[in-house]
Each structure stands twice: as C-alpha cells, then as structure tokens.
Amino acid sequence: MLETIATAPPDPILGLTEAFNADSNPDKVNLGVGIYKDAEGRTPTLDCIREAEKIVAAGQTSGGGYLPMTGLAEYDQLTIDLLFGPASAAVREGRVLAAQTPGGTGGLRVAGDFIHAMFPEARIWMSCPTWANHKGIFTASGIAQESYPYYDHATGSLDFDGMTAALSKVPAGDVVLLHACCHNPSGMDPDPAQWKQLAALAAERGFLALFDCAYQGFGDDIDRDVAGLRAFADAGLEMLVASSYSKNFGLYNQRIGAFSVVAPSPDAAMAAMSQAKLCIRVNYSNPPAHGARLVAAVLGDDSLRARWQTEVAAMRDRINSVRRKFVETMASKTDRHDFSFITTQRGMFSFSGLSTEQVHALRDKHAIYMVDSGRISVAGLNDHNLERVCSAIASVL
Numbered sequence: 515m516l517e518t519i520a521t522a523p524p525d526p527i528l529g530l531t532e533a534f535n536a537d538s539n540p541d542k543v544n545l546g547v548g549i550y551k552d553a554e555g556r557t558p559t560l561d562c563i564r565e566a567e568k569i570v571a572a573g574q575t576s577g578g579g580y581l582p583m584t585g586l587a588e589y590d591q592l593t594i595d596l597l598f599g600p601a602s603a604a605v606r607e608g609r610v611l612a613a614q615t616p617g618g619t620g621g622l623r624v625a626g627d628f629i630h631a632m633f634p635e636a637r638i639w640m641s642c643p644t645w646a647n648h649k650g651i652f653t654a655s656g657i658a659q660e661s662y663p664y665y666d667h668a669t670g671s672l673d674f675d676g677m678t679a680a681l682s683k684v685p686a687g688d689v690v691l692l693h694a695c696c697h698n699p700s701g702m703d704p705d706p707a708q709w710k711q712l713a714a715l716a717a718e719r720g721f722l723a724l725f726d727c728a729y730q731g732f733g734d735d736i737d738r739d740v741a742g743l744r745a746f747a748d749a750g751l752e753m754l755v756a757s758s759y760s761k762n763f764g765l766y767n768q769r770i771g772a773f774s775v776v777a778p779s780p781d782a783a784m785a786a787m788s789q790a791k792l793c794i795r796v797n798y799s800n801p802p803a804h805g806a807r808l809v810a811a812v813l814g815d816d817s818l819r820a821r822w823q824t825e826v827a828a829m830r831d832r833i834n835s836v837r838r839k840f841v842e843t844m845a846s847k848t849d850r851h852d853f854s855f856i857t858t859q860r861g862m863f864s865f866s867g868l869s870t871e872q873v874h875a876l877r878d879k880h881a882i883y884m885v886d887s888g889r890i891s892v893a894g895l896n897d898h899n900l901e902r903v904c905s906a907i908a909s910v911l
C-alpha cells in the first residue's frame with residue numbers, strides 16, 4: 515500500500531527551516547519561521563524560565579500520572595487572567611474556562627474540532643492574508659472557509675473599511691477568526707477604537723469570534739495586546755480563544771498553549787468545555803506537563819512575573835529597533851522601494867512587498883530565507899546580518 519504514496523509538498527514555513535538547515539552557506543540567514551532571535555542570532559532561554567526550572571525541579575517528588583484532559587488547573591486559571599485580566603466581568607462571573615493545549619496550533623485544532631462538532635454548518639472567515647497554517651488546521655477539522663479583506667498592499671496598512679464591509683455580511687452562526695495582536699503575516703492590527711467597532715459588529719451580526727493570540731507582549735505590551743478580545747468580553751460577547759506561550763515565554767519546543775471559551779453563563783461554559791474535552795481525548799488525550807508547570811511558576815509569582823514582563827519588553831524593543839534600522843539601511847541602498855511602513859507594523863512579521871520571484875532569488879543567490887509571500891520574520895535580523903540582507907534585497911528589486 516505504501517509504495518503508491520506521492521511525496522507531499524513542503525510546509526510553506528516549517529519546510530523553509532528544513533531547507534535552511536540543509537544549506538551549507540555559512541552566511542545563510544533565516545527570516546522565515548517566527549522564532550525570536552537575540553542580537554547574536556540565538557533563541558534565548560528567558561531568565562525567568564531558568565528560575566522556574568529550579569522551582570519545578572525542587573517541587574517534583576515523582577513523575578506523576580496524566581494531567582487532566584484540560585491540563586494543569588493552575589495554569590488554566592493564570593492563562594484566563596492573563597488574557598482577560600482578573601477584573602474582567604466574564605472571569606469574575608465564572609463564564610471563562612480554559613484547557614491547556616499543545617501549543618497555539620493545538621488550541622486552534624481543538625477550536626476547529628469543537629466548532630465543527632457543535633456547529634457543523636458554520637463557516638470560518640479568515641483574514642486575507644492569514645497564517646499559512648490556519649487554512650490547513652480548519653480544513654483538517656472539516657470547516658468550510660471564507661476570507662475577508664485585511665491588508666492594503668499598496669499602503670502597507672490595515673484595510674479596515676474592506677474588513678468591516680465584508681464582516682457586515684457574515685451571517686449569524688458563522689465564526690470569524692481574528693488575530694489578537696501582531697497579525698501574522700502583516701504586522702498590522704486594529705486600534706482600540708476599531709476593536710470596539712468590531713465587537714459591535716459581532717454583536718449586531720451574531721457571529722462567533724475565535725481569537726488567535728500567539729504574540730501577547732510583542733506588540734505594545736501584555737495588556738494592550740489583548741485589547742481586542744477584552745473589548746469583545748466587555749461587550750458581553752461569547753468567544754473562543756487559542757493562545758500560545760511559544761513566543762512570549764520562548765518555550766517553542768515545550769508546545770504550550772490553551773483553548774479558552776467565554777460563554778454566557780458558567781453552566782454554558784462548563785457544557786462547552788465538556789464538549790471540547792471530547793475533541794481533546796480523541797486528539798492527544800491530555801497535554802504534557804512541563805511547559806505548563808514552568809509558565810504557572812512564573813505567572814503565579816509576583817517577582818518572576820515582573821521579571822518575565824521585563825524580558826518580553828526587551829524582546830519587543832529589540833524587534834522595534836531592528837525595524838527602524840532595516841528601514842534606514844534600505845533607504846541608504848535604494849530609492850526604488852519605500853520600506854518605511856515596516857516601522858508602523860508590530861510583532862515578529864512584516865510583509866516586505868517582495869514578489870515570490872524576488873524571494874526565490876534571495877534564497878538561491880544569497881541564502882536568505884523568507885516565506886514565498888514576502889513575509890519576513892524581522893526578529894531574525896541583527897547587526898551582523900542586516901547590511902548583507904539589505905544589500906541582497908536591494909539587488910533583487
């Protein structure tokens with residue numbers, strides 16, 4: 515049976531890392547996958563995590579059995595508080611429940627399976643463009659997909675009018691996927707007033723929002739980056755959230771995220787989570803413990819939490835300073851293309867505006883890797899490679 519199987523195409527993002535790893539050029543640069551790198555090109559282990567490792571190791575007297583299907587309870591509550599804020603009415607009223615998942619991708623897949631099981635007719639509306647893996651996840655869950663305009667390529671800005679015009683036609687019973695912050699791949703987010711407008715639109719139309727929150731802290735700060743989902747919660751709306759600690763805790767390979775549900779009543783939240791547990795059980799049964807213990811050790815301790823916030827701010831500041839340096843360096847090399855929009859974007863990613871042909875030329879001639887769409891992971895730039903990357907980009911323009 516296996517002899518007849520054809521080779522699958524490489525993943526547009528993770529397949530790029532495979533090609534990068536196989537490249538023997540010592541000057542190669544990976545601007546593909548969204549993994550934070552420091553000024554030396556390394557992905558650091560945060561100091562707060564080093565401390566948390568000690569705390570977790572000291573507290574471990576045995577390996578323990580399985581975690582519950584919904585993961586570590588303390589982690590789930592801390593995640594809810596981080597997303598919505600402990601003062602949130604929905605949280606205080608017990609209408610928010612979370613389940614620890616294997617990464618944000620795991621959270622999205624639980625959300626997808628849950629949506630398909632509960633609302634088989636629901637379609638999911640995704641921004642155009644969106645993270646390359648969204649389509650695959652919701653296809654795997656069996657959900658029909660639609661898209662709404664989001665990004666104006668001509669100006670490098672958010673197409674809010676196009677977005678709201680399309681969302682004004684979404685029928686009740688459909689689901690709208692929204693990026694909580696640091697939109698992947700464009701780096702453009704709605705502002706607080708626009709989030710309120712979107713919440714009003716959701717209330718008027720009756721669609722269900724699913725927030726993908728993978729970069730909390732990389733945009734403006736921990737709280738401002740969740741202004742969107744808090745605006746929806748404040749408007750009394752139901753919602754689903756898939757969130758990740760890969761980036762903001764640097765815990766990429768611990769696979770640590772969550773699926774959260776905000777329901778109209780505590781009973782409705784419990785019922786929804788009981789259904790989500792069915793999706794979890796047939797998918798991965800229960801999540802791994804270590805990453806959750808680390809995150810809970812940090813978020814549950816005032817001084818470690820403060821240290822974490824400082825470390826997230828340092829990552830954010832470095833990315834923003836690299837954005838500025840990139841724009842300045844490009845301006846010194848070419849006047850054929852204005853890259854200044856890149857400083858208005860937030861998070862790890864920006865659309866460079868490069869065509870697929872230009873992206874391929876950068877890969878083939880200069881060993882500089884970026885996603886075919888022209889998305890660059892700005893976090894991969896540093897003082898050692900910036901000059902070379904900018905010269906190479908200028909040469910393909």
Ligand code: LMR
Binds near residue numbers: 548
């Ligand atoms: C990305 O978009 O590069 C990240 O979210 C990593 C991934 O899994 O694709």
